[in-house]
Structures are given as C-alpha cells and as structure tokens.
Amino acid sequence: MHTIKLTIEYDGTNYHGWQIQPGFTTIQGIFQESLSKILGKATKIYGAGRTDAGVHARGQVAHFYLQKYFPLEILHRAINATIPNDLVVRKIEEVPSSFHAQYSAKGKEYRYYILNQSVRSAFYKKHALFIPFVLDCDQMKEALSHLVGTHDFFALSVAPEKMNTIRTITRADLFKEDNFRVISLEGTGFLHKMVRRIVGTVIDVGRHKIPCTMIPEILQSRNKGLGGLSAAPYGLYLISVKY
Amino acid sequence: MHTIKLTIEYDGTNYHGWQIQPGFTTIQGIFQESLSKILGKATKIYGAGRTDAGVHARGQVAHFYLQKYFPLEILHRAINATIPNDLVVRKIEEVPSSFHAQYSAKGKEYRYYILNQSVRSAFYKKHALFIPFVLDCDQMKEALSHLVGTHDFFALSVAPEKMNTIRTITRADLFKEDNFRVISLEGTGFLHKMVRRIVGTVIDVGRHKIPCTMIPEILQSRNKGLGGLSAAPYGLYLISVKY
Numbered sequence: 310m311h312t313i314k315l316t317i318e319y320d321g322t323n324y325h326g327w328q329i330q331p332g333f334t335t336i337q338g339i340f341q342e343s344l345s346k347i348l349g350k351a352t353k354i355y356g357a358g359r360t361d362a363g364v365h366a367r368g369q370v371a372h373f374y375l376q377k378y379f380p381l382e383i384l385h386r387a388i389n390a391t392i393p394n395d396l397v398v399r400k401i402e403e404v405p406s407s408f409h410a411q412y413s414a415k416g417k418e419y420r421y422y423i424l425n426q427s428v429r430s431a432f433y434k435k436h437a438l439f440i441p442f443v444l445d446c447d448q449m450k451e452a453l454s455h456l457v458g459t460h461d462f463f464a465l466s467v468a469p470e471k472m473n474t475i476r477t478i479t480r481a482d483l484f485k486e487d488n489f490r491v492i493s494l495e496g497t498g499f500l501h502k503m504v505r506r507i508v509g510t511v512i513d514v515g516r517h518k519i520p521c522t523m524i525p526e527i528l529q530s531r532n533k534g535l536g537g538l539s540a541a542p543y544g545l546y547l548i549s550v551k552y
Numbered sequence: 553m554h555t556i557k558l559t560i561e562y563d564g565t566n567y568h569g570w571q572i573q574p575g576f577t578t579i580q581g582i583f584q585e586s587l588s589k590i591l592g593k594a595t596k597i598y599g600a601g602r603t604d605a606g607v608h609a610r611g612q613v614a615h616f617y618l619q620k621y622f623p624l625e626i627l628h629r630a631i632n633a634t635i636p637n638d639l640v641v642r643k644i645e646e647v648p649s650s651f652h653a654q655y656s657a658k659g660k661e662y663r664y665y666i667l668n669q670s671v672r673s674a675f676y677k678k679h680a681l682f683i684p685f686v687l688d689c690d691q692m693k694e695a696l697s698h699l700v701g702t703h704d705f706f707a708l709s710v711a712p713e714k715m716n717t718i719r720t721i722t723r724a725d726l727f728k729e730d731n732f733r734v735i736s737l738e739g740t741g742f743l744h745k746m747v748r749r750i751v752g753t754v755i756d757v758g759r760h761k762i763p764c765t766m767i768p769e770i771l772q773s774r775n776k777g778l779g780g781l782s783a784a785p786y787g788l789y790l791i792s793v794k795y
Contacts, residue, residue, distance in 0.1 A: 318674040365675075389671070397674045428632070431561040431640045432608075436675075 311375040312408050313384075315340075315354075316400035319366050322435045322543065323395060326362045327369070336360075336396060337371075343391040344373060347384070357410045357550040358417070361502070363542035365436070368399070368549035372410045408552075416479065416551040417499060421492040421508045422544045430488075437489060438544035444490060444515035446483055452514040453481035453492070455524035456507060463531045465507050466500035467539075474500055483511075493548075502539050509537030554618040555651050556627075558583075558597075559643040562609050565678045565786065566638060569605045570612070579603075579639060580614075586634040587616060590627070600653045600793040601660065604745070606785035608679070611642070611792035615653040651795075659722065659794040660742060664735040664751045665787050673731075680732060681787035687733060687758035689726060695757040696724035696735070698767035699750060706774045708750050709743035710782075717743055726754075736791075745782050752780030 317336075325333035329341065337356055344352040357370040385401045392398075407413070422437035424430055429439050456478050463474035480495040492508055510527070513519040519527075519537065527535045560583075568576035572584065580599055587595040600613040628644040635641075650656070665680035667673055672682050699721050706717035723738040735751055753770070756762040762770075762780065770778045 320674045394672070394677050395674050397672055399671055428642055429637070429640050431563045431638050432679075434637050 310406065311378055312404050312406050313373055313375050313381070314400075314402050314404045314408060314410070315371045315373075315388075315398050317366060317369040317371060318397050318399050319369065320395040320436075321360060321363050321365045323393075324362065326364065327356050327358075327360045336369075339392055339396060340371065340388075343388050346391060347387045348375070348379070350376075355410050357414050358499075358547075359501075360545075360547055361505075361542050363435070364545045364547065365543075366547040369547050370410045370414070370550040370552075372404065372408060410550070413552050414498075414550050416495060416497050418493065418495045418548040418551075419499070419504045420494075420546045420548050421504065421540060422546070423490040423492070423512070424488060425490045426488045435543045438541050440512065442516055444512070445517060446485075446490065446515065448517070448521045449490075449492075449511050449515040450483050452511050452519075452521040452524050453483055453494075455521070456481045456494075456528075460528050461531065462500055462503050462528065464527050464533055465503055465510060465536050467502045467506070467533075468500045472500075476500060476503070505539040505542065505545060506536055508540035508544070511537075512540060513537035553649065554621055555647050555649050556616055556618050556624070557645050557647045557651060557653070558614045558616075558631075558641050560609060560612040560614060561640050561642050562612065563638040563679075564603060564606050564608045566636075567605065569603055569607065570599050571602045579612075582635055582639060583614065583631075586631050589634060590630045591618070591622070593619075598653050600657050601742075601790075602744075603788075603790055604748075604785050606678070607788045607790065608786075609790040612790050613653045613657070613793040613795075615647070615651060653793070656795050657741075657793050659738060659740050661736065661738045661791040661794075662742070662747045663737075663789045663791050664747065664783060665789070666733040666735070666755070667731060668733045669731045678786045681784050683755065685759055687755070688760060689728075689733065689758065691760070691764045692733075692735075692754050692758040693726050695754050695762075695764035695767050696726055696737075698764070699724045699737075699771075703771050704774065705743055705746050705771065707770050707776055708753060708779050709746040710749070710776075711743045711746075715743075719743060719746070724750075748782040748785065748788060749779055751783040751787070754780070755783060756780035 325335050327336045329337045340354045354371050354373045381401050388398050424437040424439045459477040462476050468474045478496040482493045514521045568578050570579045572580045583597045597614050597616045624644050631641050667680040667682045702720040705719050711717045721739040725736045757764045
C-alpha cells in the first residue's frame with residue numbers, strides 16, 4: 310500500500326467547506342468522488358483540517374491510500390482533469406506510511422486579506438474583506454504580539470466548555486500588500502473559528518473599539534463575549550501546513 | 553451645465569463589454585441606467601474607449617453632463633449604490649466643459665496578466681491567462697521593444713483595410729509579479745484588438761514559434777496572418793487613461 314500526499318489549492322466560494330456533508334458540495338466530497346472514479350473503488354481522503362464554507366486554501370494538505378501503484382504524474386493529471394477548475398492539486402508525492410495529513414501536522418499558516426481603501430473594489434468581493442475605515446495598524450500589530458505564545462484561546466473560539474483550548478501561536482504578523490492589509494498567523498494548531506475570531510478582534514482594535522492591551526485580559530477571562538465577532542470567511546486563506 | 557468625469561473600475565467577466573448594445577448587459581448600459589434613475593432624466597455617458605466582453609478595467613474613464621448641480625460626494629455614493637458590485641466608480645470630479653473622455657485622451661495603459669506556472673491555479677480563471685509552458689522572457693522583451701514607436705499596426709489588429717492604422721506605442725514592458733508575467737503597453741491610441749493581438753504574438757515569441765526579430769517584418773507586411781492570435785480577453789486590464 311502507498312500513502313499519497315496531496316497539496317491542494319482551492320477557491321472556497323462555491324463550496325460548503327472542506328469536510329464531507331451529505332447533501333452539500335464539499336471539497337473533500339469532490340476529491341473522494343474523483344479518486345473513487347479514477348481508482349475504480351471507494352477511496353477516502355484525509356485532510357489536515359477543516360476549512361469553513363467560503364474559506365480558501367493555497368496549501369491545504371490531504372492524504373489517501375493507494376492499493377496498487379499508479380504513476381503519480383498520471384494520477385496528478387487525472388485528478389486535476391476530473392475536479393472543477395476552482396480546485397487544483399498543486400503537488401502529489403508518495404510519503405512514508407506513517408504520514409497522516411492531520412496527525413502528523415506540526416503547524417499551519419493562515420492569512421487573512423483585508424482590502425483597506427475608501428471605495429470598494431470591483432474585484433475580490435469573495436476573496437478579501439473590504440474595510441473602508443482607517444485602521445490603526447500599530448495597535449493591530451501590538452494586539453497580534455499579545456497572541457504569540459501558548460495561551461488558552463477559549464474566549465476567541467467557538468469551542469465547547471470542556472474542550473482543551475490551549476494552543477500555541479508561533480508568529481502573528483500584519484503586513485501591507487498593495488491596498489491589502491494581511492494578517493498572518495502561524496501556530497501549532499487552531500480551534501474552530503479561532504483565526505476568524507482573532508481577526509475580528511484585531512480589526513476591532515484597529516478601529517479603536519477594543520484597546521490592544523485588553524487582549525491578555527480577553528484570553529484570561531474565558532469570556533466569549535469580550536472579543537470581536539468572527540471575520541467573514543471569504544478573507545481567509547489556509548496558506549500551508551507544516552510537517 | 554457641469555461636465556463630470558468618472559474613473560471606473562470593473563470586473564468584465566459578466567458583461568458584454570463597455571459599449572451599449574441592445575439586448576446585452578454592458579457596462580455603459582448599466583451606468584446610463586443608474587444615472588438616468590438618479591438624475592430623473594435619460595443621461596448619456598461617454599467612455600474613453602470600448603473594452604471587449606470579458607476585459608477588465610482598473611481605470612476606465614467616462615464623462616457625462618449634469619444640468620443641475622448635485623453634490624458630487626452624494627452622487628458618487630448614489631451611483632455606487634445602484635450599480636452591481638463588480639463595477640465601481642473610484643473617483644468623481646467636475647472638469648472643464650471642454651473635457652471629453654474619448655477625444656481629450658492623450659494615452660492609455662493596458663496590462664495583460666499571464667499566470668505562468670506548471671499547474672493551473674484554483675483562482676484567476678477569469679482574471680489571467682494560464683500558460684503552463686516555459687516562456688522565453690528575454691525574447692518577449694525584445695519583441696516588445698520592436699513595437700515601441702510610431703508604426704502601422706494594421707497587421708496586429710482587426711482593423712478594416714482603409715482605416716488609418718498608424719499608432720504610437722510609448723512604452724512596452726514585461727515584468728514579473730508573483731507567478732504572473734505582466735505585459736504592460738502604453739500608447740497614444742490602440743486599434744480594436746490590437747493589444748490582444750500584440751500579446752498573442754509576444755506569447756508566440758516566448759514559445760519560440762515566432763522569432764522576435766520578425767516583429768518589424770510582420771508590421772511592415774500589413775499581413776494579418778503572420779502574427780499570433782488574439783490572446784483571451786480575461787487577461788486584459790485597462791489600467792489608466794492619460795489626459
């Protein structure tokens with residue numbers, strides 16, 4: 310048996326997220342269908358993690374098991390030929406059988422794109438969050454710096470009460486790219502909606518609705534009501550998964 | 553009477569180009585409808601030039617006449633509120649009555665985006681031309697340099713026989729932007745499909761199908777069959793109009 314790792318890019322606009330759900334078009338569902346057709350048998354695919362409806366990926370990772378070897382270059386082309394144009398396998402490789410897209414992952418990088426200009430753009434409607442207000446980027450950067458390290462992120466997630474919500478953020482940054490402000494977060498793991506709640510909170514800091522010095526207090530409070538709302542899914546990109 | 557200049561951005565994907573055509577959704581048509589509604593009387597809008605179906609604009613320019621003054625900030629918001637999200641007025645300003653978006657134009661800049669990587673992307677399907685082959689950029693740059701100056705561009709257009717097809721290109725450049733190769737052309741005026749035929753020809757040079765030294769010969773021949781085909785519309789952006 311061969312373990313095959315896929316590095317996947319997708320435009321999440323037209324999908325109900327990564328995870329397979331009966332009655333919905335999901336990215337995992339499309340890939341399982343494609344592989345099952347190509348390999349002639351029902352084939353499961355395991356993702357590094359879920360992404361919500363509308364969230365994009367530059368470097369989602371998934372793996373599946375191949376019973377009989379199949380030249381990878383042909384498999385690569387066959388998969389890309391059977392999936393819609395807004396999904397694509399960027400890279401295919403055989404990995405040791407111990408590899409698991411989710412359990413072997415050591416970290417992930419997410420980026421959130423904010424289009425920060427006074428008038429909306431004709432482009433990016435489903436690919437960045439438009440904010441016409443002035444954002445205080447120094448304050449946002451300071452807020453992000455308070456998130457780095459190992460903290461209980463319960464307050465900035467939608468996790469249930471009894472879950473272990475301690476996570477480590479290794480890098481949290483804000484940079485400019487043309488008219489975009491990009492929030493980049495790297496960590497060993499993220500809770501459901503944690504990135505979008507962090508972004509919503511950091512945007513509130515940038516608009517002077519939350520003082521940046523309040524971030525440690527929000528985390529310590531374990532009170533989900535103190536931070537900002539979840540930022541819209543369509544600004545979010547899963548950039549890479551580290552192994 | 554007031555002459556109002558608009559700087560317009562649009563995603564051309566869902567439109568049959570700029571120019572009004574009965575039975576088709578066009579950008580000029582949408583703007584005339586919006587202005588006629590807001591101003592309560594049929595209002596014509598004059599563009600700096602046509603763009604074909606699927607072509608985008610970052611800085612198309614148009615003007616219209618306002619009989620009775622209307623605060624421009626309110627007009628700006630009203631227009632943007634009545635047009636679809638893939639069109640937007642970036643700037644509105646009053647200009648001297650002698651101004652005409654088409655006849656006062658001194659030059660235009662177009663850019664053509666080529667996504668040059670081995671595997672397609674999940675993004676940009678309608679916003680860049682995907683080319684998986686290696687492109688010889690040095691040859692392409694040399695080809696572009698042969699286009700600068702005043703030439704008869706009949707051979708690289710779809711213009712009819714008797715038209716004056718002499719035009720001046722003031723700058724022709726190729727640069728890299730992430731995984732994109734961008735062809736930028738500035739000139740005093742462009743014939744119908746001239747930019748896309750130039751791009752198609754320069755891509756053929758990049759693929760070694762046409763030697764770059766043949767460009768002057770193609771122009772001199774006035775033979776429409778020697779150059780490359782029209783590159784797809786969705787890679788093309790009208791960047792700005794100079795006055």
